[in-house]
Amino acid sequence: MLSSEEWGIVALSLKVSLVAILLTLPIAYGLAWQLARGRFPGKVLLDALVHLPLVVPPVVTGWLLLILFGANGPVGRWLEAAFGITVMFRWTGAALASAIMALPLMVRAMRLSIEGVDRRLEAAARTLGAGPWQTFRSVSLPLSLPGVLAGAVLGFARSLGEFGATITFVSNIPGETRTLPLAIYAALQLPGGDAMVARLAGISIALSLLALILSESLARRGHRHAGGGDGA
Amino acid sequence: MALEVDVRLIRRGRAIAARFTVEPAQITALFGPSGVGKTSVLDMVAGLVRPDAGRIAMDGTVLFDSAAGVDCPPEHRRCGYVFQDLRLFPHRRVRDNLLFAWRRLPPSARWMTPDEAIGFLGVGHLLDRLPATLSGGEAQRVAIGRALLSAPRFLALDEPLSSLDLGRRDGILAVIERIRDELRLPVLYVTHDPAEISRLQARVIELA
Numbered sequence: 001m002l003s004s005e006e007w008g009i010v011a012l013s014l015k016v017s018l019v020a021i022l023l024t025l026p027i028a029y030g031l032a033w034q035l036a037r038g039r040f041p042g043k044v045l046l047d048a049l050v051h052l053p054l055v056v057p058p059v060v061t062g063w064l065l066l067i068l069f070g071a072n073g074p075v076g077r078w079l080e081a082a083f084g085i086t087v088m089f090r091w092t093g094a095a096l097a098s099a100i101m102a103l104p105l106m107v108r109a110m111r112l113s114i115e116g117v118d119r120r121l122e123a124a125a126r127t128l129g130a131g132p133w134q135t136f137r138s139v140s141l142p143l144s145l146p147g148v149l150a151g152a153v154l155g156f157a158r159s160l161g162e163f164g165a166t167i168t169f170v171s172n173i174p175g176e177t178r179t180l181p182l183a184i185y186a187a188l189q190l191p192g193g194d195a196m197v198a199r200l201a202g203i204s205i206a207l208s209l210l211a212l213i214l215s216e217s218l219a220r221r222g223h224r225h226a227g228g229g230d231g232a
Numbered sequence: 233m234a235l236e237v238d239v240r241l242i243r244r245g246r247a248i249a250a251r252f253t254v255e256p257a258q259i260t261a262l263f264g265p266s267g268v269g270k271t272s273v274l275d276m277v278a279g280l281v282r283p284d285a286g287r288i289a290m291d292g293t294v295l296f297d298s299a300a301g302v303d304c305p306p307e308h309r310r311c312g313y314v315f316q317d318l319r320l321f322p323h324r325r326v327r328d329n330l331l332f333a334w335r336r337l338p339p340s341a342r343w344m345t346p347d348e349a350i351g352f353l354g355v356g357h358l359l360d361r362l363p364a365t366l367s368g369g370e371a372q373r374v375a376i377g378r379a380l381l382s383a384p385r386f387l388a389l390d391e392p393l394s395s396l397d398l399g400r401r402d403g404i405l406a407v408i409e410r411i412r413d414e415l416r417l418p419v420l421y422v423t424h425d426p427a428e429i430s431r432l433q434a435r436v437i438e439l440a
Contacts, residue, residue, distance in 0.1 A: 126279070127280065131307050143323060
């Protein structure tokens, strides 16, 4: 069915998206927590900044990444000097780009589930001897977990589809940064690439559908779970 | 072993003020119409709401003192708070709800074993159930058991009969009487029902 080159593309896409989501997960949860519970000046600005990748043209996000993480960019130079890590034109850069693009969706889903956690249950945990951190671990986190997983799966799906920021930032290098959408784009340029386009597009649609269904059912479970706080 | 309470709070434009002592082996009822701030007084005693001014002390240990700047966090007050809406943890089975506080206690602080509490309240057959599957009376017993297993120095019960139909109230009242007589804890009890007060022979603190 698929050639080994095409399997390689699928594997690279999954690797890039998985790494992107795993790295973003704690950051997204922290941001979601601050946006749901925090009271601080500049909250509106932070909210807008988190959502920026959702509305700004992806090519702009890619260009900003290029400026920051490129060979001469401030963060890029530091990564190179301190850890010997280069992200430009590497799969790690593709992961970084799709992480940024997936972040707003993940934060939105997590924020909703954190807002759905019944704070009266947290108060109950406190009277039962649990400090703030223990209350978070034993009540708030487990009750918001379905939303966290839903957000992660949604972010994973978004990440699989990431195109504009990726191609701008890390280009379209076979075996390194050529993920599914970039491979489809490249195949479209080739005479006789139609069959390959159709196969890769089919895989893209199947993976996305799967992720969306999983995410939706997780979110539904979360609403049922965190809802009835009275236990009666 | 008495609980001394003297609190003042202005909340949503209403002034709440209460001053009383809760003696051990006695039920002290906070009595008054709804909206008068009875639950707010319990929240202040438990450390969930900070009074504007006042002092709360249990057996000489100061839990709150606005003048001295003392405000002990709820997790250190050892207040067995049974909420009106119970607040059982929906994601944990009855057993884990009951043991939530007990597991965190240093062994020296525990004064009741889980088996004793489970027998005392008759909830042994419910241990593997989730709170959502319990009847009102069962959930009420589990909530009381969870509070008792936190090794409280005093209990705060917020309208513990309000969610129960008449037939089930007797069982819970009997449990509360046994807490008073056998465990000899100071019990602070919120109600707006005079019949409960006379049945429990409670001392009445009227809030208005």
